[in-house]
Amino acid sequence: MTTQKHNFYLAPLRGVTDSVFRAVYEKHFGQFDYILAPFIPTIRGNRVKDYHIRDILPDNCNDPKRLIPQIIGNDADGFLLLSRKFADLGFSSVNWNLGCPAPLITRKKRGSGLLPHKETIEKFLDDTVPKLSIPLSIKTRLGLDSKDDLEALIPMFNNYPLTELIIHPRTGAQLYEGTVDIDKFEICLHKSTHTVVYNGDIVSADNFKYLAGRFPNVNRWMIGRGLIRNLNLLKELRNEHTQIHTIYDFLNDLLSADPNHSHETKILGRMKEIWRYLGTGLDESGELGQKIIRCESISEYQKIVDRHFASITAGR
Template identity: 30%
Template sequence: MDYLFAPMEGITGYVFRNAHHRHFHGIKAYYTPFISPNQTRKFTPRELNDVRPEHNEGVPVIPQILTNKADDFLWAAGRLKELGYTEVNLNLGCPSGTVVAKKRGSGFLEYPMELDEFLYQVCDGLAKVGMELSVKTRVGKEKPEEFEELLSIYNRYPLKNLIVHPRVQTDYYKNHPHMEAFELAVRESRNPVLYNGDLFRRAEIEAFGQKYPGISAVMLGRGLLTNPALAETKASCIAEEKAGSVPQLTVERIRAFHADVLEGYRKAIPGDKNVLFKMKELWTYLGEAFEDSAKPMKKIRKAQRMEEYQAEVESLLIEKQIRSEPVFSGWNK
């Protein structure tokens, strides 16, 4: 089974991707946080920096686009084609209220006729320039029963793959995935189906693979942020010519990974205050990899100066042990 790194807005930009790819392995492709094109026909500096080839050398990257306008999507895809990309991903999963209010992301799922016309135009336009389209989708706006109609629309078009996150928009990231909707996709999709949602432990991934042997890849997000080594297997160690490596997380690996991310942000972002904001966001997940980390994490969050922050991080790394199974605790409680 292949492993894909989910796009996480504000976290998994090129600085993070480069550091993760350097220190961990097992990821077949990293999906970028979404690009949101509009009629200005310009990428923002952040969007352009994130997809520049020189910022992603040696890292397998698939750009994701968020829009409900076919012309804007095709413009962005064309620009990405100029930068060397051959596949783009359509975001039909973002549950953010501000995104949904603009009828984008999972908000677009509420308008199946418009989505159908959008996909018709986009697939026709991409075919003319030799690009492939993948789709990351939720199973509906409010009810998983909506997915039957949505799947019938997806089946009309030649997608590289259909990545199904079996929640509805109103679930956000809470509640449990609606696996009956995912199983509908497994049975009836004419496009290759991939899975995304609540796989936080290796045992869960293995059990999923046994239950759904026809699924060739899973997309991991929050689980990988807590355990950056989650996608590693003995086979991937050998493939990366690291046959002596053991697929596990260690303090030494986290220290080196953290240093790389921090250095990358300090080069890319002006001002320590902005860098600290980005690093603290990462620790929201990474902190859960450590035993009894509540107090040191509180100190990390309160740090106002770079020197203070680095000292608190080092204290955590020295004083606390990695959990026997680092795992994101989930938001279902």
């Protein structure tokens, strides 16, 4: 029997997994095999300015060998412009977002809003793929309203040299509600000739073991909200030792790590976004998270966090 080497990817969570989060996370909890950066919208005009792509610049602690930049949009020229810049910066692939479910995005035929439009996708791929100097991967859902969109697209995707197809088996209409459709994932997996990455609701080592057992040919797994809820999840999936105090140190580091000297409201905003998930992971009643979401200053925030972790240490 061969032992499968599993590769773990950090999912892009816009507003959470920015470059500051990624650097501080990896310092405390270990490295991902790959990281998909939150999306960057296509740019009009003919120049990419640093502020468009600040979050993925290699100076901002980004490792171009493991970080994959992602673009959202349906404009081939804008996509090529950004991809050329990524290639110049040393990135080895670029990802196209066909999964975003936000109505403001899907209404403009972007993200999962493109999935019912096979001809538009095909034309976009014809206009971009031959001109790209780094290869393309796609992150997608099962469809926009129907679970059948992706299945219908896969024979066409098979005609293009994609590095991988990342599938989150929900529809766009589902947003993040309901359950992932594993059976439909399986159908798409078998129809695709590309390497497939599984993404969606991996929240524990047990649930990962189930998925890995069910899909023995998959060895790439992307984790998002489950990781923010349980910051030790990456270690747990790798069977590595975990320690509760690391979470406290991580939170303190994240609070003080801000190369852009952001305003207190922005820093607090990022911490609250993390606590939306982490709160339920640390305290099932949800009270702790609620307290944090209501707090109005960093000092108030810090007091709540200090008290919480002191009580855990005292209770041991």
